[in-house]
Amino acid sequence: MDKTLLILGVELRQAFRAGSSAEGKPSRVKQIAKNIVGYAVLLAVAVFMGRGAYNIAVTLSGAFGAYPDVVRTVWVNLMSGLALGVFIMLFMTGVSVVYQTLYDSGDLKFLLSTPTPAGSVVAAKLTVALVRNLAAILPFMYPVWVGYGAGSGSPASFYFMSLLAILLATLLFTAVVAIFVMLVMRNVPTQRMRQIIMIGSLAVAFIFVVVFQVFNAKMARSNGLNVAELAQTAQGWGLGKTWYLPHVWVVKTALLTTSGFGFSFAESLLPLAVASVGAFAGVIGLSTRAFLAGWSAAGEVETGRKRPGVRRRRRTRPQIRPEVAGDDLVQGASPTVPDTVxxxxxxxxxxxxxxxxxxxxxxxxxxxxxxxxxxxxxxxxxxxxxxxxxxxxxxxxxxxxxxxxxxxxxxxxxxxxxxxxxxxxxxxxxxxxxxxxxxxxxxxxxxxxxxxxxxxxxxxxxxxxxxxxxxxxxxxxxxxxxxxxxxxxxxxxxxxxxxxxxxxxxxxxxxxxxxxxxxxxxxxxxxxxxxxxxxxxxxxxxxxxxxxxxxxxxxxxxxxxxxxxxxxxxxxxxxxxxxxxxxxxxxxxxxxxxxxxxx
Amino acid sequence: MIKTYGLTKRFGDTFAVDNLDLSVGAGEIFGFLGPNGAGKTTSINMMIGILMPTAGRVELADIDVAEDPISAKSIIGYVPDQPNVYEKLTAWEFLMFVANLHEVERGRAEKKARNLLEMFELIDRADEQLGGYSHGMRQKVVIASALLHEPRILFMDEPTVGLDPTSARLVKDILRELASEGVTVFMSTHILEIAERMCDRVGIIQKGRLLAVGNMDDLRQAAAAKGAMKHPEASTLEDLFIELTGGSDYAEVSRYLEG
Structure with a gap:
C-alpha cells in the first residue's frame, strides 16, 4: 500500500508538472493562461449540456405535473439512458486508456526492476487509468445529471450520489477492462492476435454506438420534443427493470436518496460498490500471476511474414562491400525485396x-x-x-x-x-x-x-x-x-x-x-x-x-x-x-x- | 570540408557550446570526445542544420548551413544518438522513404538499399516493421539510411552504441572505406579505443569549450603543457582524456575507491 501511494505521488507530481514549463516565468504565465482558457471552454460545454438537460427536465415536470408516477418512470428510464451513456463513453476511449496505462507506461521497466510487488505497481497504474477515464467522461456526463437534478428539484444529496455512482461505474469499467486486458496479454500468444482481441472489444463499443444511433434516429423522427411520445418511448425501454445490469445500479444509486423512487440500498449502491471494489481487488489479485508475463509479451512485436521473394541466407561474417560508398552497385544476385508504394x-x-x-x-x-x-x-x-x-x-x-x-x-x-x-x-x-x-x-x-x-x-x-x-x-x-x-x-x-x-x-x-x-x-x-x-x-x-x-x-x-x-x-x-x-x-x-x- | 566559426549555443544562462572553432578536412575521420553533457550532440545538431546557433556559423563543403540548409543537408548523412524511427514502417519502406527525401533515382536506391541491408544482415527481415526491431537493429537501419545517398560528409553521434561486436566492427570497416574514398566522417563517441584506433584527429570538448584538438601527439603535448602527467609520451587516449577533462576529480574518485 505504501509503495502504491509512493508511485501515485510521483504520478501526481508529474501530472502537475506536465502543465508547467521549465523555461522561465513568461512561459509559465502563458501556460497558466492556456490552462485557464482550456478550463473555460470545458466549463462552457458543461454549462451548455447541463442547461439542455435542465430544460428537458423542466418541460417533463411541467407536462406531467399532475402525474408524478409517470414523471418518475420517465425519469428513471432517461437516467438509465444516461447511465448507459457513461458506459458507452467509457467504451469509446477507456479500453485504450487502460491498456496504455497498464502496459505502455514508460516507467514500468524501472518500477518492475525495483523490489516493488507487481500488485502495488498495478494498483497505482489502475488508479491512474481510473482518474484518466473519469476525467474523460465527467465533464460531459456529470453536468447532464446536474441539469436533470436542478430541473426536477432533486435534493442536494442527489448531486453527491450521482457523482459517486459515476465514480463507481468508472471504477467498475476500468477494473473489468483491466482484468480482460491482463488475461489477453497473459494468455494470447501473438501480438497480432492480441490486437485483434483488443479491436474486438472496441467492436462491442461500436455495437453500442449503433444501438444508440438507432435510438437517436427513432427520437429524431418523433417531431421534436413531443413529451407524450418521449414518455411512451422511454417507458417502452424498460431499462429500469433490468436489475442485474450495472447501468441500472448506477441509476438507482444516483436516485437512492431522492424521495418517491423507493430504491433500496441492496439493489443500488451495494451491488455497484461490491462489484467495483471486487473487480479492483480482482485485478490486484490477478496481477501477481498475470501482469509480469503479459507486460513482457507487450514488448513483442510481430515478426513479419516472409514473402517468397525474400531469400534467407546465412553468412559467417558480414563483409564490407565496395559499393557502399562507390558506384559499383551490381554485384552478384541480390535477394529481391518487396516493392513499396x-x-x-x-x-x-x-x-x-x-x-x-x-x-x-x-x-x-x-x-x-x-x-x-x-x-x-x-x-x-x-x-x-x-x-x-x-x-x-x-x-x-x-x-x-x-x-x-x-x-x-x-x-x-x-x-x-x-x-x-x-x-x-x-x-x-x-x-x-x-x-x-x-x-x-x-x-x-x-x-x-x-x-x-x-x-x-x-x-x-x-x-x-x-x-x-x-x-x-x-x-x-x-x-x-x-x-x-x-x-x-x-x-x-x-x-x-x-x-x-x-x-x-x-x-x-x-x-x-x-x-x-x-x-x-x-x-x-x-x-x-x-x-x-x-x-x-x-x-x-x-x-x-x-x-x-x-x-x-x-x-x-x-x-x-x-x-x-x-x-x-x-x-x-x-x-x-x-x-x-x-x-x-x-x-x-x-x-x-x-x-x-x-x- | 567542415568548418565552424565561433559556434555558440546558449540555453538560458548556460553555454552548451561556447565559441567552437573547428576545421575537418576531406577524407578525414574526426573523433569528437567529451564527458556527458559536454556539448557534443548540440555541436553536431548545429553543424547539420537542425539547431540554430546562438552565434557563429558552419560551413559544409563551403556551403553556409544557415544560408543554404537544403544544399548542405543534401551532402550529409546523419546518424543520431538515438535511433528513433517510424515504428510502423518496415526497414525497406524506411530506406525507400529516405531515398525519396534525397531524391535518389529509384533503381539505384533499391540496389543500394538491398546491398546495405544484406551487409548488415537485415535483408531477411526487410519487410518487418521497425517496431519489432531491437535497438541495435534499428541502429543498423539508421546507419544504412545515412549511407544510402552516398553523402560527402557523415555525422555520427555515438554510432556503435547498441551494436553487437560484429556489427560494430563492420561499421568501423565501412567508415575506413568511406574515408579512403574521400568521405569526411565526424563522429562523437565515448569508446576511446575506437577514437584512438580509427580517428585521424580527435577533439575534446568539455562544458561547451574545445579543450584540445589534434592527433595523439598533439593531445600528448597539450596534456604535457598542462603539467600534471608524469609520462605523457606513454599515455593512452584514455589517460589523456581523463587528464584533460577532469583528472583531479578522477584522482579523488580513485582515492575514495582505494579506501
Missing part, C-alpha cells in the same frame, strides 16, 4: 505523404475510428433523409440545400481537422530524420496538407454520393456539392495544420493497441472540433447568403443572380484567404522547426 514516384512530397499514410493505416484504432465515423454519419444521413421529406422544405428549399450540404461538410471536417491537428505532431521522435534531410518547408507542408484533407474528402465523397442516392431531400447536384465541399474541407484542414505547425506536440503518439505511449492531445482535439464547427458555420453562412439575403430588409430587393454571385465570391474569398493565412503561418513555423530555431 513509397517508391512509386521519386519525389519528396509523395514520399512524406505515403509514409504518413502507411503509418496511419497500420494503426488498428484508426480503422475503428473510421468505422464509428462512417456509421455515425450513416445514421445521421438516415435521420436527415427520412426525418424530412422534400415536400417539407417548401419555400425554404434553397436554404435546406445549403444546410444539407454544410452538415455533410461539418461531419467530414471533424475527421479531417483532427487529422490536420496532428499531421506534424505525428512525426514525433522521428522528426530528426525530416530535419536532417534536404526538404523544403513548402514541400513538407503540401504533403501534410494532402494528408490532412484525405479523410475528410473521402468521408464527404461517400456522404454526398449516399445523399444523392438515398434521399429525396432538396440538394445540390454533385458537380456543385463536391467542389464546394472539397474547398471547405481543404481550408478547414489548412487551419488545423496551421495550429499544429504553431504548436506541435511531439509527445503524441497515435493510439493503438501495442504501439502508443501517450494519448492524443485533448486540447488540440477540442480546438480541431471548434475549427470544424465554427469554420463550417462561417463558410456555410457565406455560401447560403443567396438563400437568406431576402430576410434582411435592406437586401430584400437584391437580384437573385447578384446574390448568388456574392455568395460564390464570398465563399471563394474566405477559402482563399484562409488558405493563404494558414499556409504562410504554417510554412514559417515549419521552416523554423526544420532549422532548429524552434522545437
Amino acid at each position: 513509397i517508391r512509386r514516384h521519386v519525389s519528396q512530397g509523395w514520399g512524406i505523404f505515403v509514409k504518413d499514410l502507411t503509418v496511419i493505416m497500420r494503426q488498428p484504432v484508426i480503422w475503428y475510428s473510421v468505422l464509428v465515423a462512417v456509421v455515425a454519419s450513416g445514421f445521421y444521413l438516415y435521420n436527415m433523409a427520412y426525418g424530412m421529406k422534400s415536400g417539407d422544405a417548401g419555400s425554404m428549399g434553397g436554404l435546406v440545400k445549403d444546410v444539407v450540404l454544410f452538415i455533410l461538410v461539418m461531419m467530414s471536417t471533424i475527421s479531417s481537422s483532427q487529422m490536420a491537428g496532428m499531421c506534424i505532431s505525428m512525426d514525433g521522435e522521428s522528426l530528426w530524420l525530416i530535419k536532417s534531410m534536404p526538404v523544403e518547408p513548402g514541400t513538407y507542408y503540401n504533403s501534410k496538407m494532402a494528408l490532412a484533407m484525405l479523410p475528410g474528402s473521402a468521408v464527404f465523397t461517400v456522404l454526398a454520393l449516399a445523399m444523392t442516392f438515398v434521399s429525396d431531400l432538396p440538394r445540390y447536384p454533385l458537380y456543385v456539392a463536391l467542389p464546394v465541399g472539397y474547398a471547405a474541407i481543404s481550408m478547414l484542414g489548412a487551419l488545423g495544420l496551421m495550429f499544429d505547425a504553431m504548436k506541435p506536440n511531439f509527445s503524441i503518439r497515435l493510439s493503438g493497441a501495442g504501439g502508443a505511449k501517450k494519448q492524443r492531445d485533448t486540447g488540440k482535439a477540442l480546438l480541431s472540433v471548434g475549427i470544424s464547427l465554427g469554420g463550417t458555420f462561417v463558410l456555410g453562412a457565406a455560401f447560403a447568403f443567396k438563400d437568406y439575403h431576402s430576410s434582411f430588409g435592406i437586401l430584400a430587393g437584391m437580384d437573385r443572380q447578384a446574390a448568388t454571385l456574392i455568395s460564390v465570391i464570398a465563399f471563394a474569398a474566405i477559402v482563399a484567404l484562409g488558405h493563404a493565412i494558414a499556409r504562410s503561418i504554417a510554412i514559417g513555423n515549419i521552416k523554423r522547426m526544420l532549422r532548429g530555431e524552434s522545437n
Whole structure:
C-alpha cells in the first residue's frame, strides 16, 4: 500500500508538472493562461449540456405535473439512458486508456526492476487509468445529471450520489477492462492476435454506438420534443427493470436518496460498490500471476511474414562491400525485396505523404475510428433523409440545400481537422530524420496538407454520393456539392495544420493497441472540433447568403443572380484567404522547426 | 570540408557550446570526445542544420548551413544518438522513404538499399516493421539510411552504441572505406579505443569549450603543457582524456575507491 501511494505521488507530481514549463516565468504565465482558457471552454460545454438537460427536465415536470408516477418512470428510464451513456463513453476511449496505462507506461521497466510487488505497481497504474477515464467522461456526463437534478428539484444529496455512482461505474469499467486486458496479454500468444482481441472489444463499443444511433434516429423522427411520445418511448425501454445490469445500479444509486423512487440500498449502491471494489481487488489479485508475463509479451512485436521473394541466407561474417560508398552497385544476385508504394514516384512530397499514410493505416484504432465515423454519419444521413421529406422544405428549399450540404461538410471536417491537428505532431521522435534531410518547408507542408484533407474528402465523397442516392431531400447536384465541399474541407484542414505547425506536440503518439505511449492531445482535439464547427458555420453562412439575403430588409430587393454571385465570391474569398493565412503561418513555423530555431 | 566559426549555443544562462572553432578536412575521420553533457550532440545538431546557433556559423563543403540548409543537408548523412524511427514502417519502406527525401533515382536506391541491408544482415527481415526491431537493429537501419545517398560528409553521434561486436566492427570497416574514398566522417563517441584506433584527429570538448584538438601527439603535448602527467609520451587516449577533462576529480574518485 505504501509503495502504491509512493508511485501515485510521483504520478501526481508529474501530472502537475506536465502543465508547467521549465523555461522561465513568461512561459509559465502563458501556460497558466492556456490552462485557464482550456478550463473555460470545458466549463462552457458543461454549462451548455447541463442547461439542455435542465430544460428537458423542466418541460417533463411541467407536462406531467399532475402525474408524478409517470414523471418518475420517465425519469428513471432517461437516467438509465444516461447511465448507459457513461458506459458507452467509457467504451469509446477507456479500453485504450487502460491498456496504455497498464502496459505502455514508460516507467514500468524501472518500477518492475525495483523490489516493488507487481500488485502495488498495478494498483497505482489502475488508479491512474481510473482518474484518466473519469476525467474523460465527467465533464460531459456529470453536468447532464446536474441539469436533470436542478430541473426536477432533486435534493442536494442527489448531486453527491450521482457523482459517486459515476465514480463507481468508472471504477467498475476500468477494473473489468483491466482484468480482460491482463488475461489477453497473459494468455494470447501473438501480438497480432492480441490486437485483434483488443479491436474486438472496441467492436462491442461500436455495437453500442449503433444501438444508440438507432435510438437517436427513432427520437429524431418523433417531431421534436413531443413529451407524450418521449414518455411512451422511454417507458417502452424498460431499462429500469433490468436489475442485474450495472447501468441500472448506477441509476438507482444516483436516485437512492431522492424521495418517491423507493430504491433500496441492496439493489443500488451495494451491488455497484461490491462489484467495483471486487473487480479492483480482482485485478490486484490477478496481477501477481498475470501482469509480469503479459507486460513482457507487450514488448513483442510481430515478426513479419516472409514473402517468397525474400531469400534467407546465412553468412559467417558480414563483409564490407565496395559499393557502399562507390558506384559499383551490381554485384552478384541480390535477394529481391518487396516493392513499396513509397517508391512509386521519386519525389519528396509523395514520399512524406505515403509514409504518413502507411503509418496511419497500420494503426488498428484508426480503422475503428473510421468505422464509428462512417456509421455515425450513416445514421445521421438516415435521420436527415427520412426525418424530412422534400415536400417539407417548401419555400425554404434553397436554404435546406445549403444546410444539407454544410452538415455533410461539418461531419467530414471533424475527421479531417483532427487529422490536420496532428499531421506534424505525428512525426514525433522521428522528426530528426525530416530535419536532417534536404526538404523544403513548402514541400513538407503540401504533403501534410494532402494528408490532412484525405479523410475528410473521402468521408464527404461517400456522404454526398449516399445523399444523392438515398434521399429525396432538396440538394445540390454533385458537380456543385463536391467542389464546394472539397474547398471547405481543404481550408478547414489548412487551419488545423496551421495550429499544429504553431504548436506541435511531439509527445503524441497515435493510439493503438501495442504501439502508443501517450494519448492524443485533448486540447488540440477540442480546438480541431471548434475549427470544424465554427469554420463550417462561417463558410456555410457565406455560401447560403443567396438563400437568406431576402430576410434582411435592406437586401430584400437584391437580384437573385447578384446574390448568388456574392455568395460564390464570398465563399471563394474566405477559402482563399484562409488558405493563404494558414499556409504562410504554417510554412514559417515549419521552416523554423526544420532549422532548429524552434522545437 | 567542415568548418565552424565561433559556434555558440546558449540555453538560458548556460553555454552548451561556447565559441567552437573547428576545421575537418576531406577524407578525414574526426573523433569528437567529451564527458556527458559536454556539448557534443548540440555541436553536431548545429553543424547539420537542425539547431540554430546562438552565434557563429558552419560551413559544409563551403556551403553556409544557415544560408543554404537544403544544399548542405543534401551532402550529409546523419546518424543520431538515438535511433528513433517510424515504428510502423518496415526497414525497406524506411530506406525507400529516405531515398525519396534525397531524391535518389529509384533503381539505384533499391540496389543500394538491398546491398546495405544484406551487409548488415537485415535483408531477411526487410519487410518487418521497425517496431519489432531491437535497438541495435534499428541502429543498423539508421546507419544504412545515412549511407544510402552516398553523402560527402557523415555525422555520427555515438554510432556503435547498441551494436553487437560484429556489427560494430563492420561499421568501423565501412567508415575506413568511406574515408579512403574521400568521405569526411565526424563522429562523437565515448569508446576511446575506437577514437584512438580509427580517428585521424580527435577533439575534446568539455562544458561547451574545445579543450584540445589534434592527433595523439598533439593531445600528448597539450596534456604535457598542462603539467600534471608524469609520462605523457606513454599515455593512452584514455589517460589523456581523463587528464584533460577532469583528472583531479578522477584522482579523488580513485582515492575514495582505494579506501
